[in-house]
Amino acid sequence: MKVFISFLCFSLATLSATAQNVTTDSLKERELGEAVAYGKKPMVKSHDGITVVDLPALIKDKPVSNVLEALAYLPNVTTSDGKLQLTGAPSVSIILNGEPTEMPVENLYRLLASLPADRLKSVEVMYAAPAKYHINGAVINVVLKTPRPIDGLQGQVRAGYEQRRYGSYGGGMAASYAVKDWSFYLNYDLGRNKNHTHENTLSNHLYNDVRHAIADDMRSKGKDLYNNIYATAAWKTIKLTYNGQVISNDRNTRISDGTLGKYTNTRRGNSPETFHQIAIRYTAPFGLSAGGDYTHFSEDRSQRLVKDENLLLDATTRQNVNTWHAYLDQEHKAGTWTLGYGADYRHSDDRSAQHYAQGDLPTFDNVLTEDVVQAYLGIGHQTSWGLSFNTSAQAEYYHSTYQHNWRFIPQLGATFARSPKHVLQLNFNTQRVYPSYWALHGGASYLTDYAVVQGNPCLQPYMNYTGQLTYIFAQQYSATFYVTYDDKYSVQLPYQSPDAFELVYQTVNLDFARNIGFVVNLPFNVKEVWSATCMANVFNKREKAGHFHATAFDNRKWSFYGKLSNTFKPSSASPLAFSLDVCYLSPSTQGIGDISALWRMDAGVKYRFGKKRCAELSIAASDIFNTWSPTLRIDRSGQDFRLRTYDMTQCVKATLTWRFNGFKPKDTSVDTSRYGTGQ
DSSP states (O other): OOOHHHHHHHHHHHHHHOOOOOOOOOOOOOTTTTTEEBBOOOEEEETTTTEEHHHHOOOHTTTOBBHHHHHHTTEEEEEEEEEEETOSSOOOEETTTTTTOOOOOOHHHHHHHHBGGGGEEEEESSOOOGGGOOOOOOOEEEEOOOOOOHHHHOEEEEEEEESSSSSSHHHHHEEEEETTTTTEEEEEEEEEEEEEEEEEEEEEETEEETEEEEEEEEEEEEEEEEEEEEEEEEEETTEEEEEEEEEEEEEEEEEEEETTTTEEEEEEESSSSEEEEEEEEEOTTTEEEEEEEEEEEEEEEEEEEEEETTEEEEEEEEEEEEEEEEEEEEEEEEEEEEEEEEEEEEEEEEEEEEEEEEEOOOOEEEEEEEEEEEEEEEEEOTTTTTTEEEEEEEEEEEEEEEEEEEEEEEEEEEEEEEETTEEEEEEEEEEEEOOOOOHHHHHHHEESSSSEEETTTTTOOOEEEEEEEEEEETTTTTEEEEEEEEEEEEEEEEEEEEESOOOOEEEEEEEEEEEEEEEEEEEEEEETTEEEEEEEHHHHEEEEEETTTTTEEEEEEEEEEEEEEEEEEETTTTTTTEEEEEEEEEEETTTTEEEEEEEEEEEEEEEEGGGGOOOOEEEEEESSSSSSOEEEEEEEEEEEEEEEEESSSSSEEEEEEEEEEEEESSSSOOOOOOOOOOO
């Protein structure tokens, strides 16, 4: 059920894909006699179909402390249940400094949540990522600051506390240092998480020509201890990166009480969940870049399901994944033309198992292998009359334990700007979306002896086609028309089996999913004390399946998402800033079901203090009235099911940060003798 709830919240992000668009930051006044001139710093720039955003300026007064929270304020980006989504794109990948890596989504988000927001330099938003990034589809490229010898030792220490149903807390430190041709960065994060979920289901199950009303109230609480380490070391044009994440003391207890009885479902980690990744990258001055990475992930869990003091299930699950990835790119420039080509290879082996010590249930212990080879040719050009574009053609060969095929993947990103005031941007892209490793094994995870999350070895990758046309006015205001089409789209949905008294949650392929929408973003600023962004997104979503188990559906609906984001300051130079955001989502769809209307209000405050304002206190309250909890209703084709969630996003979070700038290197490649006051 937790898998399904996470997907439900992620789908809400897709439906409500919004924009926290650009606000403006006035430059200093310049007095000329009786006249006062004001300048506006551009927050959004565009080239080759890529949007470059000055995100540090956008979040300077927002109650955010890490990169993950900061990304929610990007143009056309929204967040739900901690997951980011880009308007007009079915999914979005996030990379650091333009370097491709093989990182699971959950581990990537843990890394982003541990990186201080101060590390941000800028962010590139790409609806159609150029092939040189070796990622198909929409991409957010987070560009981090590079340590410089002149800066000396810099860093910060932070501590935070978050109160939901239960309290969670953590802390961390970050430091950067550079000397001559060397630069180093280290980030460490440690914390204790406690979480809670509450969901209510009502399944009117038609079985043996009789409707059985099965109500269930499910509450769960879990806890874990996490450690994150992210470190880089660079010498000239060679960079080595390590990312390690360890989760220990992991335990989750779910109690279900309803028509069929009382169930206690306990899951725990038999050993720490570990993630390790090592990456190396080399960039030559003649346009060559090469690199690779190795990723290891391991997880070992046990489950005990008890009904009214009787043991129903005693199971262990294990997953061990190793991934190797290598790439090579070459770029040639001739005047205003650019020619690029390269290749990419990925190999992974997933050794997973599921065994039952109690109950006559099927087990498995097998290996899934996967190989992906890609080669591309790309061309870029910039004209004197305002047009710039990049386009590429990519061939991909995919081979796994179950299937193999070829794909041709085109990509186009273009920008037309006769002047910075009027910019037109066009993107087109295709990508293949692969199912999770675990889903392909076909294993089962039992919630009760009635409800089960079932894998699907027959699950196929699906192809996504997207197009976006965006108009940007005055480097602030934007309007985007978008179309997405997913052939053989896959989604996890509940299904009441007519052949067995069983509710099955399973990821299946549909015929297609299509989304058409139009989103506008209107930022404004009043005398540097009130800045706001008003956004409206109207879209029509359709999902069709001719064979959904033993039934079929064709579900479509027009929906609306609106949001007003505000920041208030007592004065332009005040160290105190307040934020207040309100948003609304009208009824929408998900697969065979319908999702209820939602609204929420968030607020926060940020206060800077200390010498040169080196310290910062942020307090943020999310979903103040506890209203952002969706209800899924299915009532067609003989299926009658309702799922209601509670307490999904309401929380209060406080973060205290202290920044330091210590000693400078004695031997540096930069002459600093003319800097400073000499005191």
